[in-house]
Amino acid sequence: MAVETSAGTEVPGLEGVPLLGSLLDLTSDSLGTYRRARERHGDVVRITAGPPGLRAELYCVFSAEGAQQVLATESANFRKDNAFYQEIRDSFGNGLLTSQDEDYLRQRRLVQPLFTRKRVDGYAGAVVAETEATVASWAGSRDGIVDVRDEMTHLALRAVSRILFGTDADVTVDVVDRCFPVITQYVLRRGYSPVKTPRTWPTPGNRRAAAALEELYAVCDRIVSERRGAAASDDRGEDLLTLLAEARSADDGAFDAAELRDQVLIFLLAGHETTATSLAFALHLLGRHPQEQARAREEVVRVLGDRPPQAADLDRLPYLTQVLKEAMRLYPAAPVIGRKSVAATEVSGHTIPAGSDVILAPWVTHRHPRYWPDPERFDPERFAPGAEAERPRYAWFPFGGGPRACIGQHFSMLESVLALAVILRAYAFESVDTEVPVSAGITLETRGPVRCRIRRVTG
Template identity: 60%
Template sequence: MTTTVAQAPIVTGSPLLGSMSDLLNDPLNAYLRARRDHGDVVRFRAGPPGLRADLYAVFSAEGAQQVLATRAADFRKDNVFYEELRRSVGNGLLTSQDDVYLRQRRLVQPLFTRRRVNGYGQQVAEEAAALADVWRAAPGGSVELVGEMHRFALHVVGRILFGTDVKQAFETIERTLPQLQEYSLKRGFSPFKAPRSWPTPANRRAVRLQSELFGLCDGIIASRRDREDGDDLVTLLVHAENAEDGSLDADELREQVLIFLLAGHETTATALAFALHLLARHPEEQGRVREEVDRVLGGPGGRPPTAADMEELPYLTMVLKEAMRLYPSAPVVGRRSVADAEIDGVRIPAGADILVSPWVTHRHPDYWPDPERFDPARFTPEAEAGRPRYAWFPFGGGPRACIGQHLSMLESVLGLAVLLREFELTDAQEGEVPLGAGITLMAKGPARVRVRARS
């Protein structure tokens, strides 16, 4: 007896553009509505008649596991968005594939062992203490979390990557990277994109920004070639080699540095900003975290945290995980199928663009009762063991899981520990923080809190 495989239900949009407007203007709610109305596998049709493209979306934990892990070889990073990002910031670990990816991963992996990453705890603690000094002088005791956490995360990742050159790099990085991301995203969605070789204003600006960013990275890399004793990641990358894979050439070095900058500061900044935002709105949870931090580190002005303290801060870690559930830094992850597949009883044809969405799966009522409620107790060891593995996947999964996830957790836990030990936070935000989805989750407005230094 044969089993009939269903076709994915089509999410209807406007007669002129299909679902394109929804996916461009409000993608997060478009994905949530699609799951609610049509189920765990849906098909968006976007674009004008005659130029429409299909986009399959998979929302179940089991489906996400197939795409990212158990059938990862059948779902590749060949879609238009990765191609645009690849052409903007290079073919580093985030965008490379096949033998290129495997070679890069083998060369870079020793730089991200738990032991080596734990050695960066001092830099994280020092940058958090410097931020606390800035907050003590904040006008009116008010700070805007999104901008503050982006600067903090960029300081940390820049210091770990670049060492003493970090201050010279900040202005260039903050100005160029976001604009190149936006340019890549718009080109990925557009059915009418001019070739990059055409001298349009957008193309010329992108070339100028890319040249400036590449020049910055090349200069820093060149300064590390004669050094043997540095512990920053650029120096380690310059000297990374093994018998099987050789070493990274100049282009590969630059591409890895750019990917670490892109993925290394924005994702952590999002987790930090929304963890603090949620704690400011939930004073009882904030108090419980602070009691734990005070017990481990001493009260205000206590000792700096270290990587060894992470195991002693389980409730803070639960809060962070719950913040990453509600505000995953990568709200969608794209792939392209290279073979026919069946997911949750629905056919996915070869050649289809497909996405999985932590934003939606992290709110799926089958795994998360009352999913919009902030509840760190969802991440007790017992609760985690009772859920499917891919009900929570803020760092992706499978063979392409984020290589820097332990560094991100170290930075987030230690940074939060310092700030919550030194300050009490109260909400100063009117309404919810408006959100959008680009390559990462984007706050489209402020997340403001008041901070009061603890004596």
């Protein structure tokens, strides 16, 4: 509940350096800084960063109970009004990830029927086909080594593009491959910068980002225009964009061309980076833990035999699902979630003032020793039947939660489990890069390759 500022005790602050506070620590290792903050000061910590006059104050909430309060029980008091979300909005549009209030509710109502379990299960064939093509391409890998981060990024992008665009997938994959890295780095630089030059100024960074956005928008606008035309004729496809173009209701109307582009861009951003992260680190962790890998493969072979996996197999592969969930615990694709408080609010006995930047960190909560004994250990049994019921609901929240929970979480789980099944049946993995440095971007980023030595499985 919202309370007066005096209701709770003052939030403890993380020690920083004179003038800059924790700016350098956050810049060099934000995830490590958040972990140290919790270890030193508890579940609600204030971190200051930047010089006087440009200083930011971040109120970090690390407990599962606090995460539930921010995302679910008091979600109306914590909005996506911070500078980082505004930068995403300015580049990728006002889609489901960034919209708020009635805009968000209208979009959600129009999109929700396209993400029912039955509808999403229909995408299984496209996922399996793209995974089989990826696996086939490894036959000529040099020295039997692949970078699973690059491979899974390409796989997830091809899968979501095929589902979104159907026959236009190849064109969009090339454009997204070329343009997304430029745009996402631009968003990150501006999101974390205390001083932002106007986007219209002809700086090298602005010009590179503008060119990438122009190319990305152009291909999306062309395909959107074609799909809107096809939706009004008999020459329609069954790809997701066509279904979005047809989505309408008496109360909410339909998406116009600009709104369709916004949804497409957000689906591309959220639909491939997150799944790629989960798949890459599941393979990385299995490559470091041969016993768990063997158990997962045995389950796949026993359930599937030689046939391709299907949507119905998701419930028949419980251990593989546990592996994926444990990978998502240790390497959540969204390691940090930001909000801004509307009113002063008491969280875990501390008062967060109105208008504060609030940080949730799945990266930290997923390693909280109160919920996860020996938290750095890879142990899929943490997600065995019954084990999840013993933990607070928000001890694990890779898809966010509350009314803004990810609409595509069933699709992500379906895609990831089926892709892992195809991959593990074909290849065994041994991690070459046993330690993988990571950082918080729009999604979890790796600071180098995630290489695995692969060996074809026979028999």
